[in-house]
Amino acid sequence: MATVKDVAKEAQVSVATVSRVINHSPKASKAAIQAVTVAMKKLGYRPNAAARALVSQSTQTLGVLVGDVSDPFFGSMVKAIDTIATEQGKHLLIGNGYHSAKKERETIELLISQGCEALVIHSKSLTAEELITFANEAPGLVLINRFIPEIAERCIALDNLKGSYLATDYLIKHGHQQIGYICSNHDIEDTEQRKAGYLQALKDHGLTCTEDHIEYGAPDEAGGELAMTNLLTRGLPLTAIATYNDYMAAGALSALEENNIEVPKAMSIIGFDNGLIARYLHPKLTTVRYPIQRMAEQAAILSLKLANKEKPVTNNMIFVPTLVKRLSVVPATSATSV
Known part of the structure; x- marks a missing residue:
């Protein structure tokens, strides 16, 4: 398997230059970008996502916790979130909580540890206190189908x-x-x-x-x-x-x-x-x-905005059934x- 050193040697540039090209640095020249791109293609080199995250400080992932992804309800929810994530150039990491406090806790901890800055969380088993703690740890965390007054501005729920x-x-x-x-x-x-x-x-x-x-x-x-x-x-x-x-x-x-x-x-x-x-x-x-699809879309948009430290418009947080x-x-x- 080719390494970044192999790419640098093939492109006849430094390892630092390869790193700048991979991470889309404005300091990379057009000639360097072309040489590195050709070398990566020739050697079949794929940049390591974790390494890129260390440089860019972003994993480009949106974490999602559902009860059980095999349930059509959660399938619709995940599809709607993925649509928004794809539009924003993000990928999903999905975990199942299976309505277990232990599983929900472990999954949220894993998503945060994997560098997910944006998170859409469907948790029914964890206490409000635990979810508030997680929300304080992860500014991009949004709850769906759950309302907690202390973090009401980050809750998308149904009446x-x-x-x-x-x-x-x-x-x-x-x-x-x-x-x-x-x-x-x-x-x-x-x-x-x-x-x-x-x-x-x-x-x-x-x-x-x-x-x-x-x-x-x-x-x-x-x-x-x-x-x-x-x-x-x-x-x-x-x-x-x-x-x-x-x-x-x-x-x-x-x-x-x-x-x-x-x-x-x-x-x-x-x-x-x-x-x-x-x-x-x-x-x-x-x-x-x-309206789970619309709720999921709004939760994803809110989560991504919070993760980017943007001030979101938080109207219509509680959806009305018909x-x-x-x-x-x-x-x-x-x-x-x-």
Whole structure:
């Protein structure tokens, strides 16, 4: 493998000159640039990224922490961040936290140690205190889908309570009064906020809710299926179900089908996130739009500006969810209670 010394010898220049060319120094002459470029191509030499970083004081990388990159939600998030990074000539370093405080902590520490000046962090397991400490260490760190008042200017988040309120309110305005809720069992702020939105909508419309109307499960298809099955065993006169996310809604649909309960004729159902799965379920799922792509783009832009010590415009840090009306909700007069 060719070294920088080999390139210098082939180009008949000094090692310092090769270094200036590699790091785009204005002190490098046109003749030197041409000679070094030809030599590198002839020898198959590729500049060492770490060495370049030592000279330029920049790794040209944007670090990203996600829950699990195999999840389509995080896939959309990473793609949006990569689009912005590519426009700015940056590359991504991606780590998975798997909703584990230990993994999230280790990944953030690794990204910082690798010289990532800009970081977009999706952390649900670390405490606010730890994330504030990391933010103080890395001026380009931005949180996505998390709001911490002490670093509010570096948080891009969604109004989860409002989203769940919209979903429940939509069911109520369709005449539904017996509404169950399928909730995530993850101990994170999203869970609390979305459950709170459901309860607040019922309260504002003068409807009562007991704990029997709420069932918990893992925020995936299997969790939704089990939660729906458990709700059905209670024999409540439900005509509608609000869910924590689209995956739980998909699982609920499966359980309803297995029990010969037709959706939406006998049971209306609404999801949350507007993931790709929502438009391909049967019936097509009415849900709440989570603008993760736009949020991720803004988080990436903010992170890069902070890393470059630019003063960013920090308007619209809390995004507002909207309804996506499809075919899984009908008026209660069209439904028969279970």
